[in-house]
Amino acid sequence: MVTPILTVDTVLLTIVDSELCVALHQREAAPFAGHWALPGGFIHTHEDDSAKAAAARVLEVKAGVRSPYLEEFGTFSGPVRDPRGWSMTVVYFALVPVVSQAAAMFPVNQLPNLPFDHSQIVSGVVQRVRSKASYSSLPVFLCPTEFTIAELHATYEVVQNEAINIANFRRKLADLDVLEPVPGALRTAGRSRPSQIYRLKKRYKDALSVRERGI
Template sequence: MKKLFPLVTADIALFTIQEGSLRVLLGKRANTPELGRWALPGGVLDPMSDSDLNDTARRVLSSKTGVDVPFLDQVATFSGAARDPRGWSLSVLYYALLPRDLVPAVAGSKTEAIEWRDAFAPGSGLAFDHAKLIAAALATLRDKVDRAALPLHLLPERFTLTELQQTCELILGRSLDKSVFRRRLKDEPRIVQLDGEFLYGPQRPAQLFRAAVDFRF
């Protein structure tokens, strides 16, 4: 009986905030299969150099985008015989968060171009089953924020509470009551007030904060 050796890959939904919306990174494939179609950054497990699939995911992001992300975590595993024309495949989906001030990314050697697409409407005709993967990663991100996780990895090193609330609203797709949100953050150990540091603009100065040293989304 012929044995099947599945193609094992890591695919990453890299999210950021850009132009007032939640975005996900897609690359235009430069190789077959799915040549010329848009896909999530992904790559095949290299058992000679990757100690685990986390290593694969970080290597893929580094080689294809040139960025190092502060947060990366697994979402789910997708598998089947029809996902990839090369044969039976297994993909571990990750999601990652990139601060908006680090958005500039450079396409690596295996992608012709990259685009930051609207995470809620990334476009039709994506390669493989990546539309399904994006939806799964987005659902995980939204559920976590809905359960009071703070998406600080999407913010610059110093941020205001208004910026934090706006980021949560962009992820959730709905407005949040300002007073309720601020009460929730009172004595919040995951953020640190920067005494004497303010963001100045047309309105009254806004207090600046940073993430706690040991913060993890």
């Protein structure tokens, strides 16, 4: 019995210029050396405590990103997806506010051709993120640690790819109960009323708050 090839791959998402973007990495080794692909790699059994830990390591090494929101998406496997033989990859997705220079970011709907089944993986993840955004606090992980409601609202609109009524958004956001105002912190932009700055409550630092009925 031949042992399958086992890897982890990561889908690192962030927003650049009001567009949802994914990090790609130029492969160094065969197969597909030189091609853009998702940051991925083998599990190092001597240092990784889990597949998720391996994914976190890959993100740090290949994209310069540390401890983002990280969630398992699922596995992809089969005899033909990798030319080297029967393979399985465990896919994780991560959301970060900004990305170091180490990673090249591509808008999710203008991707180059990707090797393996990476195109399919990205579109699956984007679908999942859109879906979870519609009923949870997931998109806050695309914002910096401190932000205004207007900024978070814009983030939701980019992820959902549709206009969201800001008044109702505020109400539902209050229901989620994930944010706290930074005391005394206001942001002044132009000549309008300054807005309150918020941050995530501690207990939601790496958890989601979920609503029964949509945002």
